Amino acid sequence: MNTNSNTYTIIYSTIMVVIVAAVLAYVSVSLSGKQQANVNTETRQSILSSVNLGQGADEASDKNAYVEQEFNKYITDSYLVDAQGNKVEGDAFSLALTAGLKSQYDIMKQANPDVSKLTLPVFVCTLDDGSKVEIFPIYGAGLWGPIWGYVSLKDDYNTIYGATFLHKGETPGLGAEIATPMFSGQFIGKSIFDGSSLVSVTVVKGGAPEGSAHEIDAISGGTITSRALENAIRQWLEYYEPYLEKQKAER
Amino acid sequence: MDYLSLFVKSIFVDNMIFAYFLGMCSFLAVSKNVKTAFGLGIAVIFVILVTLPINYLLNKFFLTPGAMSWISPALADLDLSFLSFIIFIAVIAAITQLVEMIVEKFSPALYSSLGIFLPLIAVNCAVMGASLFMQERDFANLGYATVYALGSGIGWFLAIVAIAAIREKLAYSNVPKPLKGLGISFIITGLMGIAFMSFMGIQL
Amino acid sequence: MKKEIYQNPFFKANPVTVLVLGICSSLAVTVKLEPACVMALSVTFVTGFSSLFASLLRNTIPNRIRIIVQLVLVSLFVILIDQFLKAYAYDVSKQLSVYVGLIITNCIIMGRIEAFALGNKPWPSFVDGIANGLGYGMILVALAFIRELLGSGTLFGHQIIPDGWYEAGYMNNGLIILPPMALILVGLFIWLQRGIQKELIEK
Numbered sequence: 157m158n159t160n161s162n163t164y165t166i167i168y169s170t171i172m173v174v175i176v177a178a179v180l181a182y183v184s185v186s187l188s189g190k191q192q193a194n195v196n197t198e199t200r201q202s203i204l205s206s207v208n209l210g211q212g213a214d215e216a217s218d219k220n221a222y223v224e225q226e227f228n229k230y231i232t233d234s235y236l237v238d239a240q241g242n243k244v245e246g247d248a249f250s251l252a253l254t255a256g257l258k259s260q261y262d263i264m265k266q267a268n269p270d271v272s273k274l275t276l277p278v279f280v281c282t283l284d285d286g287s288k289v290e291i292f293p294i295y296g297a298g299l300w301g302p303i304w305g306y307v308s309l310k311d312d313y314n315t316i317y318g319a320t321f322l323h324k325g326e327t328p329g330l331g332a333e334i335a336t337p338m339f340s341g342q343f344i345g346k347s348i349f350d351g352s353s354l355v356s357v358t359v360v361k362g363g364a365p366e367g368s369a370h371e372i373d374a375i376s377g378g379t380i381t382s383r384a385l386e387n388a389i390r391q392w393l394e395y396y397e398p399y400l401e402k403q404k405a406e407r
Numbered sequence: 408m409d410y411l412s413l414f415v416k417s418i419f420v421d422n423m424i425f426a427y428f429l430g431m432c433s434f435l436a437v438s439k440n441v442k443t444a445f446g447l448g449i450a451v452i453f454v455i456l457v458t459l460p461i462n463y464l465l466n467k468f469f470l471t472p473g474a475m476s477w478i479s480p481a482l483a484d485l486d487l488s489f490l491s492f493i494i495f496i497a498v499i500a501a502i503t504q505l506v507e508m509i510v511e512k513f514s515p516a517l518y519s520s521l522g523i524f525l526p527l528i529a530v531n532c533a534v535m536g537a538s539l540f541m542q543e544r545d546f547a548n549l550g551y552a553t554v555y556a557l558g559s560g561i562g563w564f565l566a567i568v569a570i571a572a573i574r575e576k577l578a579y580s581n582v583p584k585p586l587k588g589l590g591i592s593f594i595i596t597g598l599m600g601i602a603f604m605s606f607m608g609i610q611l
Numbered sequence: 612m613k614k615e616i617y618q619n620p621f622f623k624a625n626p627v628t629v630l631v632l633g634i635c636s637s638l639a640v641t642v643k644l645e646p647a648c649v650m651a652l653s654v655t656f657v658t659g660f661s662s663l664f665a666s667l668l669r670n671t672i673p674n675r676i677r678i679i680v681q682l683v684l685v686s687l688f689v690i691l692i693d694q695f696l697k698a699y700a701y702d703v704s705k706q707l708s709v710y711v712g713l714i715i716t717n718c719i720i721m722g723r724i725e726a727f728a729l730g731n732k733p734w735p736s737f738v739d740g741i742a743n744g745l746g747y748g749m750i751l752v753a754l755a756f757i758r759e760l761l762g763s764g765t766l767f768g769h770q771i772i773p774d775g776w777y778e779a780g781y782m783n784n785g786l787i788i789l790p791p792m793a794l795i796l797v798g799l800f801i802w803l804q805r806g807i808q809k810e811l812i813e814k
Contacts, residue, residue: 160673160674160675164673165673165675165676168671168672168673168676168680169673169676169679169680172680172683173683176493176683176687177490179687179691180489180490180493180687180690180691183489183690183691183694184489184694187694187695187697187698188486190698190699191694191697191698191701194697194698194701195701197701198701255472297547299416301543301544301545302545324543324544324545325540325543325544325708425790425791426790427639427790428634428638428639428790428793428794429713431634431638432631432632432633432634432718435631435634436631489690489693489694490690491712492686492689492690492693492712492715493683493686493687493690495712496682496683496686496715496716497679497682497683500678500679500682501679529678529682530682530716530718530721531716532713532716532717534716535712535713535715535716536709536713536716539709539712539713540709542709543708543709583802584805584812585801585802585803585804585805585806585809585812586798586801586802586805587812589628589631589801590798590799590801590802590805591798592798593794593795593797593798593801594794594795594798594799596791596794597791597792597793597794597795597798598791598795599791600789600790600791600794601789601791604789604791
């Protein structure tokens with residue numbers, strides 16, 4: 157057989173492409189459930205770690221089951237809020253996944269954002285001592301790729317109880333440091349309001365002054381990522397501000 | 408982040424060789440003299456610059472989850488991202504082949520100096536790596552992707568020419584025998600990498 | 612089958628230190644032992660099976676699209692690995708990030724297909740692929756062992772250096788975690804190997 161003829165080459169490549177595509181499609185479809193479960197677990201774990209819970213996950217024999225159980229135990233309520241701060245029906249968890257956060261971020265990124273379309277997830281966590289903290293996701297663009305995270309506020313809707321940040325492709329050792337507990341731990345105890353105006357949390361290059369209420373240290377060498385994170389937090393807290401104000405007034 | 412900042416960063420801070428070690432195989436094989444290193448470097452810049460925008464468009468309009476909704480809303484749930492490796496490498500292999508044929512036809516002089524390197528580039532990790540980083544970093548538009556392609560190509564070019572220049576001089580120095588050639592090249596690349604790390608703090 | 616097929620890749624013709632293939636991916640994943648081991652196993656799997664299939668198909672592949680057929684074959688196995696890692700070892704797959712995809716352009720695989728599998732029967736090709744993958748993995752794991760032990764004081768994430776040492780003033784070596792040190796360590800490995808095997812010394 158002449159393996160160099162045009163017909164043979166074309167038939168050969170066609171058959172190859174069909175077989176390869178079939179194998180890959182089959183594997184991808186049959187594993188996608190398991191992959192989605194891992195993504196869900198990661199999101200649940202990040203939400204839990206923003207309220208300083210779920211640390212035992214990496215030692216647990218069945219991580220997915222452990223995280224889901226802890227999540228269901230502590231996250232007692234979740235709902236969506238719109239840009240006016242009213243609660244609306246919907247699946248908060250799927251919007252708290254990175255893809256969900258990105259969809260909301262994309263709405264606001266447009267030149268004339270349609271604010272009425274915005275739906276923001278909120279999670280309510282009941283701690284062991286019965287006190288409640290609420291968890292607010294944030295999302296933004298870092299130096300290289302998306303950065304996102306979950307910030308939890310105490311029931312005065314002002315003091316930060318904990319925070320977790322994640323990233324997709326920041327430089328290891330520099331921007332990637334935002335994902336470390338050492339960095340996110342600095343947020344604990346900071347307040348986002350100054351009187352009645354929202355000031356969020358700012359990162360300070362070269363070290364924040366001791367005991368400052370709104371400032372934390374930037375990552376040395378990772379200033380761009382730190383700034384991007386600061387903007388993302390401020391922006392998302394502004395989206396949530398009507399809701400926060402409403403909740404404060406009700407207290 | 409503006410274009411200039413991305414450009415400078417992709418050349419110096421996130422240098423393909425010194426920060427990510429991509430394209431090391433051809434890098435070590437070809438960096439024995441400046442002239443050939445120069446030729447390969449130019450060819451790599453060219454191929455990255457052509458393939459990365461193509462892969463960017465393919466990724467944006469076909470491969471990411473829901474990307475095909477522009478054809479028909481019924482396709483919005485389709486997720487073809489598992490095919491991205493195979494599509495990227497196919498584009499790279501096809502483009503290198505195409506570039507080789509075009510260069511051969513229109514500029515035989517350039518072909519005779521570049522020709523032998525072109526087939527090598529299809530398996531150069533720097534080219535594939537640039538496409539994969541593009542996918543991971545999710546650039547906002549085609550402009551950023553193109554600037555990133557140019558920057559990382561130039562970064563690779565600079566690295567290979569610089570090392571080739573050092574290796575040319577190294578031939579005359581008295582290196583311990585077992586370290587000669589390959590061993591010392593690794594160590595020098597490492598030292599260059601440390602030097603390039605000083606760019607990390609720059610801000611634009 | 613000749614003994615050389617499965618003995619050479621470990622020392623005499625080690626893909627990393629002698630043939631200088633597959634450096635790209637070997638250095639960036641060696642900061643910690645766990646991703647290094649996963650990477651080593653993944654590459655071994657891909658080299659073994661792509662050599663096997665390339666050898667089975669060697670008489671049918673049209674010469675003009677040879678390289679593309681090989682790349683498709685390799686990327687098929689790489690995508691399988693990637694999908695399985697995402698499903699069963701999610702944390703590791705995140706650490707390896709783009710480097711899983713870069714197995715496709717790992718020169719060892721293409722190099723072994725071109726140099727061995729296309730001219731030999733399936734079984735020796737499979738053994739050759741596996742042995743080369745393991746020879747590569749050996750260097751990877753050795754590098755990761757040194758870098759994790761000296762850089763983070765841990766092995767597989769478990770602390771090895773006793774707390775007493777830190778109290779006595781011992782510090783983890785931050786430099787060794789940084790990318791350039793991987794290159795320097797490979798350079799030292801080559802020095803060591805060529806010190807033992809004088810015939811490999813370059814003129």
